[in-house]
Amino acid sequence: MxxxxxxxxxxxxxxxxxxxxxxxxxxxxxxxxxxxxxxxxxxxxxxxxxxxxxxxxxxxxxxxxxxxxxxxxxxxxxxxxxxxxxxxxxxxxxxxxxxxxxxxxxxxxxxxxxxxxxxxxxxxxxxxxxxxxxxxxxxxxxxxxxxxxxxxxxxxxxxxxxxxxxxxxxxxxxxxxxxxxxxxxxIDLSEFAQGDGGKFRAEHGIEASRPTLVTVSRLAVEKNIAFLLQVAKRLVADFPELMFIIAGEGPDAERLKRLSKDYGLERNVRFFGNLDRRTTLLDAYRAGDAFVFASPTETQGLVLIEAMALGVPIVSTAVMGTATVLRDAHSAVISEEDIEAFAGHVTRVLRSPQLRAQLSAAGPVDAGGWSxxxxxxxxxxxxxxxxxxxxxxxxxxxxxxxxxx
Structure with a gap:
């Protein structure tokens, strides 16, 4: 045609x-x-x-x-x-x-x-x-x-x-x-067969033992990344060495960076901008112990499927399109949009290697339905x-x- x-x-x-x-x-x-x-x-x-x-x-x-x-x-x-x-x-x-x-x-x-x-x-x-x-x-x-x-x-x-x-x-x-x-x-699953989280951590001075969250998103108000920063602020009380990797660019970047500073998260949040989708972005995904997402306006939410394909455990809200992606998914923990509740789910994932392994193994299987x-x-x-x-x-x-x- x-x-x-x-x-x-x-x-x-x-x-x-x-x-x-x-x-x-x-x-x-x-x-x-x-x-x-x-x-x-x-x-x-x-x-x-x-x-x-x-x-x-x-x-x-x-x-x-x-x-x-x-x-x-x-x-x-x-x-x-x-x-x-x-x-x-x-x-x-x-x-x-x-x-x-x-x-x-x-x-x-x-x-x-x-x-x-x-x-x-x-x-x-x-x-x-x-x-x-x-x-x-x-x-x-x-x-x-x-x-x-x-x-x-x-x-x-x-x-x-x-x-x-x-x-x-x-x-x-x-x-x-x-x-x-x-x-x-x-997504084309063949594009998400690589990625080296250890390499990404080593290149950016993030210790292998450091609990790490990652999100990939356009930095815009409607993506609700400010909420994730509030969650990170809450988590630092229990995980002082927490690292939150934010990959993406957008009009809300400067405000989010100011919020990060206001919350005292200078040591805990890193903004990496847009990364190469074929190399460093895959590495960044895999560097996370969990992928976090809370956008309420997605018509679909492709980044969730990408995280699944790469075997990154997910903690996310499920609203609009993300509800479809996460329905029946075994690689994600679903949370309401509440700071304490969301932080509690992340805490459970970070503290349980067994749960992380279970969610990680289910990811590529879940992603297979979106080939x-x-x-x-x-x-x-x-x-x-x-x-x-x-x-x-x-x-x-x-x-x-x-x-x-």
């Missing part, structure tokens, strides 16, 4: 959406399909070339910085007009839209011009995120705007891919009637159904137009 993917975000911007898109595109390309991704150009010196493997085509469009979210880019409107004829002249079996901004607009225009079917992945729980990026506006108004915008956008495509059943329930509450399929992204192989076969089957229905849809539309005349 010839598959066109459109997104307002991609590497070097590190987040779950970028990871999901790359997983989709690489997996489909390795299955023998032709994939083209249209994404923003982040400019010279951004390192974006490091993420372009050649397994699939990437078309970068000139973009500008967004004033309230400088990590992201907005594709310039003239670029849409420039690339539209080029993309219209090529044959696509399906148009897969990943984000609701300029990429969505381009995808809908292409579908109107070519008659090709559109599928859109609802990656982000915007109702919960938007208030963190526009703090000067009333939260109730922003939530209303997010719901109305979601309805408008989702009703403009033929089919939705939704990572979890919990997110489908949210869209149903919005009144969205577009057909949807629950299809999580999954890309089976999931991508379902994606292809969906694409094929949409592509087969497209000529009938185009004919019905043409007949309706003629009747109206």
């Amino acid at each position: 010839n598959i066109l993917m459109l997104s307002d975000v991609y590497f070097p911007r590190v987040n779950g959406v970028s990871t999901s898109i790359r997983t989709f595109a690489q997996s489909l390309a390795r299955m023998g399909h032709s994939v083209t991704l249209v994404a923003p150009d982040y400019g010279p010196g951004s390192g974006q070339e490091l993420h372009e493997s050649g397994e699939f085509e990437i078309i970068r469009l000139d973009s500008r910085v967004i004033f309230f979210d400088p990590e992201d880019r907005l594709i310039r409107a003239p670029e849409l007009r420039r690339v539209l004829p080029q993309l219209t002249s090529r044959h696509w079996d399906v148009i897969h839209i990943h984000t609701p901004f300029r990429a969505h607009r381009l995808g809908v225009q292409l579908a109107e011009l070519t008659g090709r079917p559109t599928v859109e992945t609802y990656h982000t729980y915007f109702e919960e995120y938007i208030g963190h990026y526009l703090p000067w506006a009333p939260v109730s108004l922003l939530r209303l705007v997010a719901r109305r915008l979601s309805r408008f956008l989702c009703h403009g495509v033929d089919h939705l891919i939704v990572p979890t059943a919990q997110m489908v329930e949210v869209l149903n509450r919005y009144g969205i009637t577009t057909p949807s399929t629950v299809l999580p992204t999954g 890309t192989q089976g999931l991508m076969e379902q994606v292809v089957a969906l694409y094929q159904r949409l592509a087969q229905a497209a000529p009938q849809r185009a004919l019905a539309s043409e007949q309706a137009t003629q009747t109206a005349r």
